[in-house]
Amino acid sequence: MTTHEREGERPPLGRSLLESEAMTSDWAPTYEAVPRSAFLPVLIWPHDMETGRSVAVSKASDPATWQEYADSNVPIVTQWDDGEHSGMEPGDESTSSASMPSVVFSMLHDLDVQPGSRVLEVGTGTGWNAALLAHRLGSVNVVTVEVDEAVAASARAALERFGLRAKVVHGDGFRGHPEGAPYDRVIATCGLRSIPFAWVEQTRPGGVIVAPWGTHFSHQDAVARLVVSPDGEQASGLFTGPVEFMKLRSQRRPPVVHAEYVPGRVADGDETSTKITEEEFVREKFDAHRFALGLRVPDCCQVVAYKRDGARPVWFYGLSDRSWACAMFRDGAEARVWQGGPRRLWDEVEEAHRWWVGHGEPDHSRFGLTVTSDGHQAWLDKPSDRWPLTAA
Known part of the structure; x- marks a missing residue:
């Protein structure tokens, strides 16, 4: 006792x-x-x-x-x-x-x-x-x-x-x-980036799978609560909240080597600007913003650098090619953006950001995940409105 x-x-x-x-x-x-x-x-x-x-x-x-x-x-x-x-x-x-x-x-x-x-x-x-x-x-x-x-x-x-x-x-x-x-x-x-369909196959219809899941966009996970369908062909459900777990060993992402993406000067990339501010974009660790961007911009990782002398660069690296982007947020000035490679990663990120804002800045609990033998699909509010989690 x-x-x-x-x-x-x-x-x-x-x-x-x-x-x-x-x-x-x-x-x-x-x-x-x-x-x-x-x-x-x-x-x-x-x-x-x-x-x-x-x-x-x-x-x-x-x-x-x-x-x-x-x-x-x-x-x-x-x-x-x-x-x-x-x-x-x-x-x-x-x-x-x-x-x-x-x-x-x-x-x-x-x-x-x-x-x-x-x-x-x-x-x-x-x-x-x-x-x-x-x-x-x-x-x-x-x-x-x-x-x-x-x-x-x-x-x-x-x-x-x-x-x-x-x-x-x-x-x-x-x-x-x-x-x-x-x-x-x-x-x-453990944190997952892919929920194996073997788990669905080994779970009874109507059974429940609970797993911390996220994308390679960041280290952040959210707890997925999935219910196996009556025919056993899929598992689907909403996220219940943010967490961060050590990743399943076979799904750890190798570190990004910056020089492999940007061998020369950042200024060699295509330069544009954005009206999105640092306050709007760089949020608290467990804010749903970063998680949502990962769902909308597949095969991409984000690195938020430390702020120095009023400037903070935020980097984006493609994980299926050598596309890259850098948004430089600076106090009192419009952010400058540089991009390189086959994808225009910042354009994709900015579109995802505006999508999230336009849908009322939904938190984790409004997002859902469906797992089938063909892969993963994410959705907001309704499983019928789902999209694949792979780059086009």
């Missing part, structure tokens, strides 16, 4: 999750019974959402701080650089983590499990999410797939220690796990 149970109180974070409606009351007993701390390693790197930095905390040397972070609504990095990292300092790229509890329970709410539901999870991580599902549904009904062998082994051991022996599979979650199909629910705990 925990201290909070003895005192007849919910843990403070539990109360906060309920009050903010990130966690629904039906998940509260599971939250109290399955602490995140039971699935964290001795050395963790809690992520500061304000600064974007992670600092090492060791349970061995500072157990109080370690426990405080374990019980806080912050994401915690548990692996760097696909396991090639060592030491206390953060590595170059975070590659496994324990997500924010508010995000975990919000996605579990979207999953809408029912008694006896069979669930496939893609991205085991620490094993905490699988443990929560196993506590709610029974271990026999939960299969979780992890691509990293060491991470899978650690999660399996943590689940066994806790007495919730969900099936942990070391493998490529992009394939799902056909041996255990069909599933009533599929949930991914």
Whole structure:
């Protein structure tokens, strides 16, 4: 029995999750019974959402701080650089983590499990999410797939220690796990740029797929809640809100090499201007603007540079060719634009921006996604008004 149970109180974070409606009351007993701390390693790197930095905390040397972070609504990095990292300092790229509890329970709410539901999870991580599902549904009904062998082994051991022996599979979650199909629910705990049709095939008609999804336009994701059609030929549904997850390893985008797009001077590109202002265009991280542009301008990534001396360049790079564009926003002046390559990327971006504004600046929850064996289509408000997510 925990201290909070003895005192007849919910843990403070539990109360906060309920009050903010990130966690629904039906998940509260599971939250109290399955602490995140039971699935964290001795050395963790809690992520500061304000600064974007992670600092090492060791349970061995500072157990109080370690426990405080374990019980806080912050994401915690548990692996760097696909396991090639060592030491206390953060590595170059975070590659496994324990997500924010508010995000975990919000996605579990979207999953809408029912008694006896069979669930496939893609991205085991620490094993905490699988443990929560196993506590709610029974271990026999939960299969979780992890691509990293060491991470899978650690999660399996943590689940066994806790007495919730969900099936942990070391493998490529992009394939799902056909041996255990069909599933009533599929949930991914990694960011996707393509939802495999294999997941649709392995889900019962009427079943639900919950996955963080986005385009290569930015790192931003939104949680897609898709329902498999009665004939099993597609899965379709609305997004429930913005998130940002580590990407499925096979879908990470290689870094853009600027010199491969702009080998000479920017001024060598075709020059125009735009009346769109920096304030209109460069928005907060989780604003729907960037997500919407990614849906309307396929095969393109955006890089927003730091502002210096009153000027901020925003770059766009084609991912299927070497098209590029740069919009230079400058205080007190109309923005100048340069473009090069087969596509006129800024023209496409500006058209997408005006489309978004013209439709009332819709947030994530008005957008939807349909997945078929032929690919992905996005839509606004109505699935019938959908468009393909590939460049013409």
